[in-house]
Amino acid sequence: MGTKVNLISGRTIVQGQNLDNKLSEAYFNEVATCELNGSDMEKLGVAADERVKVKTSFGEVVVKAKEKAGTPEGVIFIPMGPWANALVSGDTHGAGMPSFKGIDAEIEPTEEEVLHVKELMKTYMG
């Protein structure tokens, strides 16, 4: 049972620089991450670059933890992209827009590997 958090996503400069370069290491290193407040990292017992598993009712992904002081306690930020979206429901509540932010999630330390983008896409196929 992981720690309950509120998941949001959004843009970063490096994510933007690699918008047309999504199969690159630079994109992977920036986007397959999760920003947390320092005290939340302490509570979880994870250090920077250690892996965490984030789960929602719609999916789960492994990403690398990053400390970010500006992120409030209880909120985690995953840059917009395939890893964040693996956790998002397609339900738009009749508005056409899925809930990309404000998703109930659970987070826990893990030893599992972070999937590269090609491996992540394979999970949708077949």
Add this chain to the structure above:
Amino acid sequence: MVEITDVVCSLCGCVCDDIVVEVEDNKVTKVKKGACAVGKSKLMGHGRIEEPAIRENGSLKACSYDDAIKKAAEILAASRRPLLYGWSSTVCEADKVGVELAEEIGAVIDNTASVCHGPSVLAIQDVGLPSCTLGEVKNRADLIIYWGANPAAAHANHMKRYSYISKGYWTEEGKKNKKLVVVDVRRTATAKMADVFLQIEQGKDYLVLSALRALLYGYEDVVPEEVGGIPKKDLLETVKMMKESKFGIIFFGMGVTHTRGRHNTIVNAIEVTRAAHTHTKFSIMPMRGHYNVAGINQVCTWETGFPFAVDLTRGYAWYNPGEVSATDLLIRRECDTALIIASDPGAHFPGESIRHLAKIPVIQIDPFPNPTTEFADVVIPAAISGVEAEGNVYRMDNIPIRLRKLVDTEYIADEEIMKRILEEVRAIREKEGE
């Protein structure tokens, strides 16, 4: 080496048009000035989809443009419920042919607004939008409010060219005589620059906007000591700044559109703007993401009457976001084919929607390989608009600007690809009708 001035950036909704680049041996070798880090990265280029390809036994096999276009047309002509999606990172001329194709085959045509500022469109249709151009902001605004938007990361030139840091006719001293308010869940790089940072609890935007409306109309007594994590005194200070400004503007981003309340929250933000009109001049504008998402909304509207999520299967335009928007069609597993152009739902759609997209025949038209390429069945490489192809786009304030061509290419432009697909589809349909 040739220096090209007044280059227009084809990355984000800022559509900066004062960039200077150097071109040598038919390649952009240097971005000399004007572009932000993100725009520069776009202009300098990345790895390409090298050749057209068709998927056979699970892997993409290179083929000619003719073969890929023919295959795409066959798939589309045979489809019973096609989805034509994307259109935001290309020019209006290509978008126009897209609508024509949707009409020809009876498709649903949707664009990236549907996962970006779709709720803003709904709110604007509900109550209108007291807005302006970015030129007016530059020349007049002395109070800038970014709400659920982080231009320091997403629109890196926005503050410098148009808002807080820019210098205009009546704002010649730049930020010295301007105020910046930022409303965000995180203390972002933009928030760190603010005179007032309102760190809102996630999902509480509607409440805070309602409190601001009450304060602007003079009902201080109904506002509690804290709203959505923000102390009343900070709200009062913000309202004081709004009242004292000569020209204020609210720029709102996906922090609002992606969050609970969606278009209802944006209606409330527009009503805050109206409440501010009882004191001073105030405006509001969505921070559009892709450089031409505003353009496909324009094209789709003048061609069908509606800006996104348009179903043309009935022979007339049926508009109903939530029913015929792309993610909804996909989670209902309703569409049986998708043409994806100038966008990347593989990266930017919810996993639940990608699951169906990965199973149906997908035609991808894009200059760059991306997660969508991983499951696309026909891949057609395109020239990069704004680098290798010209055409018209609409900036976030709906000002049309023409992208320039900087270098020659053997890749075909989106407009030409779309015209050839449409031609092939018509030929197939005529033959079937015989």
